[in-house]
Amino acid sequence: MSFFERPDPRLASSADAPATIVVIRTIGRHAVALIICCVIAAAAYAGDVAYGLHGVSRTSGVIAVHGPSSVVTIVRDGRDVPHVRARNDWDLYFGEGYAQGSDR
Numbered sequence: 001m002s003f004f005e006r007p008d009p010r011l012a013s014s015a016d017a018p019a020t021i022v023v024i025r026t027i028g029r030h031a032v033a034l035i036i037c038c039v040i041a042a043a044a045y046a047g048d049v050a051y052g053l054h055g056v057s058r059t060s061g062v063i064a065v066h067g068p069s070s071v072v073t074i075v076r077d078g079r080d081v082p083h084v085r086a087r088n089d090w091d092l093y094f095g096e097g098y099a100q101g102s103d104r
Contacts, residue, residue, distance in 0.1 A: 068094045 016022070072095035073085040082099035086092040 065098070072098075074099050 017025075068086065068091040070087040070091055072091050074095055075083045075085070077083065082096075082103070084092055084095040084099060086095055
């Protein structure tokens with residue numbers, strides 16, 4: 001094909017798309033990939049939270065631990081609020097810490 005020949009119309013139709021269309025398509029692909037990543041991250045977070053909620057510590061019954069010098073009683077009311085009874089301050093603090101730790 002020389003400089004003075006007419007271009008083949010089949011070659012003109014197979015040319016690249018305009019730059020604006022290419023940019024819009026690229027942004028669209030990136031947006032879809034970002035949405036997929038966000039959905040996967042949200043699903044992983046929800047699974048982690050659901051798994052963490054199944055591990056509940058023991059909050060009823062009798063538990064024997066080393067630390068207090070006398071009996072510490074932890075009673076939970078209807079709203080699951082702990083009430084700690086002990087003979088001295090050190091045992092009271094130990095029971096309070098144990099109740100807070102078991103709630104976490």
